Each structure stands twice: as C-alpha cells, then as structure tokens.
Amino acid sequence: MRNPKKKSKTAKGSSTAAPPQAPRSQGPMTQSVWQPGADPIDEGEVLQYDPSAYDCLHAFSLDWPCLSFDVLRDELGGPRSSFPHALYMVAGTQATPARANYFALIKLANLGQGKHGSKAAAGSDDELSDSDDEEDSVPPLFHTRMLAHHGGVNRVxxxxxxPGLIATWGDGGQVQVWDATAQVDELVQGLGASKPGQVGRGAPKQLFQHTREGYALDWSKMQAGRLASGDCASHIHVWEPAAASDDGLLRVWDLRNFKPGAFVANFSYHRNAITSVEWSxxxxxxxxxxxxxxxxAVWDLALERDPEEEASLAASGSAQAPEDLPPQLLFVHSGQHDMKELHWHPQIPGMLISTAADGFNVFKPANVQ
Structure with a gap:
C-alpha cells in the first residue's frame, strides 16, 4: 500500500513470517490496496510482499512465546542509520510448565539490508556492488543469556x-528487579552464546508483592531507579494515559487540555483489540x-489527504487507497500470529521490533526515516 504524502519511498508492506499482503491487479492498468481482514483471498491465491517496502526485515524466535520485551540502550551511539545494525534487547517467556520460564538478554548483530529497499529497486544481482554481495553473505548473529524466572513474564x-537492571511483572503477582549487568557485559564483549538450553539461576535484588497479577510496568526516565507498576485489582501506583482500547480504536489526547472525550484524533482502523502503542x-x-x-500500523499525525496528489499517483500506476483508509496510516506490517507488543529502537531511527506468539520481527519500513 502506498501513502501519497511520501514521495520517495512510500510502499506499505508486510513480513515474511506468513503469507503477507501486496497490491492485487484488477485489470491491465489498475491496482488496488489489499486490506487484511477486509478483502478475501481467492482459492489458490498466494500473496507476496514487496521487498522495496522495507529497508530491512529479519525474524527470529525463542523456544517459548514472549508476551513482552524491551530494547536496551547501548553504547553504539545514535541516531545511527548505516547498515549493518546491531541491537540489544530483553524478552520474557510464557512457557508451559511454569518452571521452564526465563528472561533472555539478546544481542542481534550483522542485521544487514538484504534484498530490501534500494537493493530491491536495483533489480538483478548484477547491478549490486561487491560490498553489497559481501554484506548479504554474512548471516545475522544471535546471542543470548538466559536467567530463570519462576512463572510467566507479563511485562519486562x-x-x-x-540497562542491566531488569524489572519483571510475573503472572504470580510479583514485581521483581534483577541485576543482569554481567550478562549484558558478556554480550557486549562478544563472548558468544550460551550453550543450547543453558539457563542461569539467580535471585532478584528486590521483590514487590501485589494482591493480583498485572501488566503495567515502567521505569522513570527522569528519576533513575523509580519504578511504577499497576495490577488487575485496580491498584495503580503511577498511571499514564495511553491512546488505545479493546474496541480497536486509536485515540490521541492533548494532555495540556485533557478532558474525557476531548481527544484530538480518533482512528477506526484495527478490527480487534489494540495490544500495544508507542510514540516514535x-x-x-x-x-x-x-x-x-x-x-x-505506523501512523503519522502530520499527514493529511491530498486528492490532487492521489490522482497524480493513480495516473502513474500506483495503487489507489480506499476512501475509508485514514491518510495518517503510513505503513502496515503483518504476518505474525497474535501480536502482543512493539518498541521503536531509541537509537536507530525508524527501526521497529514486534513480538508475537510465533516470535519476533525486526524491521525498518522504507518510508519511515
């Protein structure tokens, strides 16, 4: 799908984790946008994604699904944009049985562009430089350090x-703080991956007991060491409004003039509950x-519909967006099953990471700089 407000790289895309979405031909010269959940797939029809819609796209998974993850700030500088990229993250599992759970410190390195973005537009391999071929031949590196966690991890x-101090919200009603500085340092120093299945043992530095489990958890960005948590019994220690709901509506408020119902934007696009929302x-x-x-979905609230530009793009063969598609919808990524959480990388502009029941996707949309 294409957004007419972005002139250089404007394709919307989807991942390779499952049959993704791409424009379908309706005639010799006409294309339309295929919408997940709204448009049918004909028998025997296979959808393919457009590699030029991404600047990069990678997928990986742990041996158990992860409901939550977080990106670790690193010493590699930022904002950075040159490929290949490296990043660090932490993820908590939802394993069966409970004793098999852990949280993992993860290092992803050599995240190259592959055949995406400008390389997809370049066409054949003959047009790629030797340096491009060399980058594509180096596979991404995946290193982990795992620490045992009693019970599933609702949030991490x-x-x-x-970054080495990790807070977890367990499904047993406990918020725990762990010191994983040594494990993070090992990953930074490139000491390699743990042995398959090797899970370290340790005790949390701090433990806070709630009467029920919960899902709200975050550290203060202003005051080091200040942690807020909220549980399902309505016991909220620190509360911060969030633009999301179970009816699939995305709403944005101006907190300088906050009144119930007085939102500044209201988008009806998602067809089920919103599970995560985060500002760039x-x-x-x-x-x-x-x-x-x-x-x-990636949204840009600064965008507005421009009928003249849409008509110009349609004349050049670009797919026409439906009238009910919000012009602020910049990019759509799909192909993961049961999406739970997303994060922007704080030091790599445009880089997104998402977790779902079938693993993680790390990607950078071509029209998000």
Whole structure:
C-alpha cells in the first residue's frame, strides 16, 4: 500500500513470517490496496510482499512465546542509520510448565539490508556492488543469556539509565528487579552464546508483592531507579494515559487540555483489540500500534489527504487507497500470529521490533526515516 504524502519511498508492506499482503491487479492498468481482514483471498491465491517496502526485515524466535520485551540502550551511539545494525534487547517467556520460564538478554548483530529497499529497486544481482554481495553473505548473529524466572513474564522493562537492571511483572503477582549487568557485559564483549538450553539461576535484588497479577510496568526516565507498576485489582501506583482500547480504536489526547472525550484524533482502523502503542522517539507526530487483528500500523499525525496528489499517483500506476483508509496510516506490517507488543529502537531511527506468539520481527519500513 502506498501513502501519497511520501514521495520517495512510500510502499506499505508486510513480513515474511506468513503469507503477507501486496497490491492485487484488477485489470491491465489498475491496482488496488489489499486490506487484511477486509478483502478475501481467492482459492489458490498466494500473496507476496514487496521487498522495496522495507529497508530491512529479519525474524527470529525463542523456544517459548514472549508476551513482552524491551530494547536496551547501548553504547553504539545514535541516531545511527548505516547498515549493518546491531541491537540489544530483553524478552520474557510464557512457557508451559511454569518452571521452564526465563528472561533472555539478546544481542542481534550483522542485521544487514538484504534484498530490501534500494537493493530491491536495483533489480538483478548484477547491478549490486561487491560490498553489497559481501554484506548479504554474512548471516545475522544471535546471542543470548538466559536467567530463570519462576512463572510467566507479563511485562519486562530495562532501566534506561542502567540497562542491566531488569524489572519483571510475573503472572504470580510479583514485581521483581534483577541485576543482569554481567550478562549484558558478556554480550557486549562478544563472548558468544550460551550453550543450547543453558539457563542461569539467580535471585532478584528486590521483590514487590501485589494482591493480583498485572501488566503495567515502567521505569522513570527522569528519576533513575523509580519504578511504577499497576495490577488487575485496580491498584495503580503511577498511571499514564495511553491512546488505545479493546474496541480497536486509536485515540490521541492533548494532555495540556485533557478532558474525557476531548481527544484530538480518533482512528477506526484495527478490527480487534489494540495490544500495544508507542510514540516514535525521533518523530513527534509518529506512533505505532499492534492489534489482535494481526497488524502493526505506523501512523503519522502530520499527514493529511491530498486528492490532487492521489490522482497524480493513480495516473502513474500506483495503487489507489480506499476512501475509508485514514491518510495518517503510513505503513502496515503483518504476518505474525497474535501480536502482543512493539518498541521503536531509541537509537536507530525508524527501526521497529514486534513480538508475537510465533516470535519476533525486526524491521525498518522504507518510508519511515
């Protein structure tokens, strides 16, 4: 799908984790946007994604699904944009049985562009440089350090000021703080991966007991060491409004003039509950959402519909967006089953990471800079 407001790289795309979406031909010269959940798939029809819609796309998984993850701030500088990329993250499992759960410190390195973005537009391999071929031949590196966690991990967060301090919200009603600085240092120093199935043991540094389990958890970005948690019994220690709901509506409020119902934007796009929402750390008007409808959507509130530009793009052969498609919808990523959470990378502009029941996707849309 294409957004007419972005002139250089404007394709919307989907991942390779499942049959993704792409424009379908309706005639010799006409294309339309295929919408997940709204348009049918004909018998025997196979959807393919457009590699030029992404600047990069990678997928990986742990041996158990992860409901939550967080990106660790690193010392590699930022904002950075040159491929290949490296990043660090932490993820918590939802394993059966409970004793098999852990949280994993993860290092992803050599995340190249592959055949996406400008390389997809270049065409044949003959047009690619030797340096491009060399990058494509180096596979991504995946290293982990795992620490045992009693019970499933509902939420996991890394302290911004000290990334090795990890907070977990367990399904047993406990918020725990762990010091995983040594494990993070091992990953940074490139000491390699743990042995398959090797899970370290340790005790949390702090433990806070709630009467029930919960899902709200975050560290203060202003005050190092300050942690807020909220449970399902309505016991909320620190509360912050969030633009998302179980009816699939995305709403945005101006907290300088906050009144119930007085939102400044209201988008009806997702067809199921919104499971995660996060503002871009690099573009103040941009945010992303994940939904139980299997889609991750990137929104730019600064965009407005331009009928003249849409007509010009249609004349050049670009797919025409339906009238009910919000012009602020910049990019759609799908192909993951049961999406739960997303995060923008704080130091790589445009880089997104999403978790679902079948694993993680790490990608950078071509029209998100």
């Amino acid at each position: 967060r890394s302290m911004p000021q000290q 750390p690099h573009e103040s008007s941009m945010l992303a959402t994940t939904s139980a409808d299997g889609q991750l």
